[in-house]
Amino acid sequence: MELIIGLAVVALIAVFFISQYNRLIRLNITVDEAWAQIEVQLKRRADLIPNLVETVKGYAKHEQSTFDAVVTARAKATTATTVADTAAADGMVTQALRGLLAVAEAYPDLKASANFMSLQEELATTENKVAFSRQFYNDNVRSLNTAVKTIPSSFFAGFAKVSEREFYEVEDPQDRNVPNVSFN
Amino acid sequence: MQAANRRKTIGLLMGMGVLMWVVVYAALTYFGGSGAGIVPIAVGIALISVWGSYYGSDKLVLTMTGAKLIQESDNPKLFDLIQEITIASGLPMPKVAVVIDDAPNAFATGRNPEHALIAFTTGILDVMDRDQLQGVIAHELAHVANRDTLVSAVAATTAGAIAIVSDMLTRMMFFGGRRDRDSNANPIALILSLVILILAPLAAVMLKSAISRKRESLADATAVSFTRNPAGLRSALEVLAADSTVVQQRSTAVAHIWIESPLDAKSVSKMFSTHPPIQERIAVLKSMESLG
Numbered sequence: 001m002e003l004i005i006g007l008a009v010v011a012l013i014a015v016f017f018i019s020q021y022n023r024l025i026r027l028n029i030t031v032d033e034a035w036a037q038i039e040v041q042l043k044r045r046a047d048l049i050p051n052l053v054e055t056v057k058g059y060a061k062h063e064q065s066t067f068d069a070v071v072t073a074r075a076k077a078t079t080a081t082t083v084a085d086t087a088a089a090d091g092m093v094t095q096a097l098r099g100l101l102a103v104a105e106a107y108p109d110l111k112a113s114a115n116f117m118s119l120q121e122e123l124a125t126t127e128n129k130v131a132f133s134r135q136f137y138n139d140n141v142r143s144l145n146t147a148v149k150t151i152p153s154s155f156f157a158g159f160a161k162v163s164e165r166e167f168y169e170v171e172d173p174q175d176r177n178v179p180n181v182s183f184n
Numbered sequence: 185m186q187a188a189n190r191r192k193t194i195g196l197l198m199g200m201g202v203l204m205w206v207v208v209y210a211a212l213t214y215f216g217g218s219g220a221g222i223v224p225i226a227v228g229i230a231l232i233s234v235w236g237s238y239y240g241s242d243k244l245v246l247t248m249t250g251a252k253l254i255q256e257s258d259n260p261k262l263f264d265l266i267q268e269i270t271i272a273s274g275l276p277m278p279k280v281a282v283v284i285d286d287a288p289n290a291f292a293t294g295r296n297p298e299h300a301l302i303a304f305t306t307g308i309l310d311v312m313d314r315d316q317l318q319g320v321i322a323h324e325l326a327h328v329a330n331r332d333t334l335v336s337a338v339a340a341t342t343a344g345a346i347a348i349v350s351d352m353l354t355r356m357m358f359f360g361g362r363r364d365r366d367s368n369a370n371p372i373a374l375i376l377s378l379v380i381l382i383l384a385p386l387a388a389v390m391l392k393s394a395i396s397r398k399r400e401s402l403a404d405a406t407a408v409s410f411t412r413n414p415a416g417l418r419s420a421l422e423v424l425a426a427d428s429t430v431v432q433q434r435s436t437a438v439a440h441i442w443i444e445s446p447l448d449a450k451s452v453s454k455m456f457s458t459h460p461p462i463q464e465r466i467a468v469l470k471s472m473e474s475l476g
Contacts, residue, residue: 030274034274037271041271121261121264122264124314125261125264125265125267125268128268128318129267129268129271132268132269132271132272132410133271133272135272135412136271136272136273136274140274
């Protein structure tokens with residue numbers, strides 16, 4: 001009888017260890033996957049840029065500084081590897097693209113062109129996909145970091161070789177603007 | 185919000201279990217031992233009928249609603265929007281279908297996220313803008329993420345089993361099936377169990393509808409956690425509320441799967457409604473907007 005109870009206790013402890021270990025590994029893999037998704041979407045956006053710049057150039061030749069900003073930001077984005085660098089370059093590209101679209105506003109012919117409209121739709125969905133992949137990544141980093149820091153999973157972090165991961169934080173000057181407050 | 189909704193669903197499912205137990209108890213009181221044999225048969229019938237449709241739900245619903253599967257090339261814009269939400273939710277890409285119907289509506293089904301299917305009427309694709317459609321897609325994929333096909337299959341199984349049990353027992357009553365007629369059973373208990381057997385199916389349907397309403401509210405909340413944009417879904421629901429056209433096919437069997445109930449609101453009272461009142465859902469989303 002004692003033997004059976006002893007074995008049951010050992011089995012329960014083993015199940016607990018395994019589930020804690022697996023949970024950490026799973027969270028870590030999900031963060032890796034979420035990161036890969038961000039890279040896929042950023043790559044997609046980078047691939048759209050040359051086409052977009054060419055299209056805008058066809059109508060708006062005298063906006064060289066805007067084009068340069070986009071091209072420089074894109075170059076930075078495609079060479080970045082760490083989370084912080086990628087996020088910083090991502091913010092720059094978003095900013096530069098916003099400038100490019102603002103320029104396009106001044107050229108009715110450009111805005112009306114079918115090519116530009118389809119590019120604009122593609123850019124809109126890609127921007128959304130980038131934003132959602134960021135959100136998904138950060139949500140998963142939050143779960144992972146919470147697991148790494150809280151008891152009991154924190155005891156297994158070292159053993160599972162899982163550590164805290166870096167959040168993907170994009171510096172967007174527009175986010176820091178004072179919000180419009182209206183009372184109506 | 186989401187946790188509270190989940191707790192309420194579990195509570196309601198437990199309510200189903202209790203109801204089942206009460207029915208069995210009433211059957212035993214009324215019929216003695218012979219009533220008990222009915223229960224496993226009823227559960228068996230309900231299980232087979234409901235779980236068959238649960239397992240093949242994606243294919244079955246296609247034929248029941250007349251939805252047609254579409255490919256990415258048929259509507260790239262819609263696929264882009266769906267991909268956005270799959271990225272936000274981490275779900276696999278579902279199958280996409282379109283129902284040719286002017287009434288704006290949408291639904292999701294499938295036994296698990298890998299077999300998910302979401303469908304839209306041509307009406308909803310025509311009237312909604314990007315943000316609204318995104319909200320609708322997020323609501324449908326929220327059903328997939330919350331495994332609502334499974335939840336409603338469990339609810340339907342229990343409700344079905346209860347209906348079959350009381351149906352069979354009421355029939356037995358008419359044929360004088362009570363064996364221990366001469367025994368000195370308490371007459372009040374006998375009448376009470378009779379009343380329970382008659383009212384149980386009604387209570388089961390009410391519980392099933394309550395579960396469905398909770399899952400709708402939960403899907404709205406989960407949708408917002410995907411898009412972080414309650415305004416999109418809110419304005420989509422406003423479009424649905426303002427629209428008076430109703431999906432042509434009104435089979436009650438699939439009423440619960442649509443985002444907006446296809447049944448005429450006046451014909452179903454609140455207790456039996458599969459959806460919370462749309463104004464209530466809009467108000468909840470508005471309160472989320474002011475938070476964000």
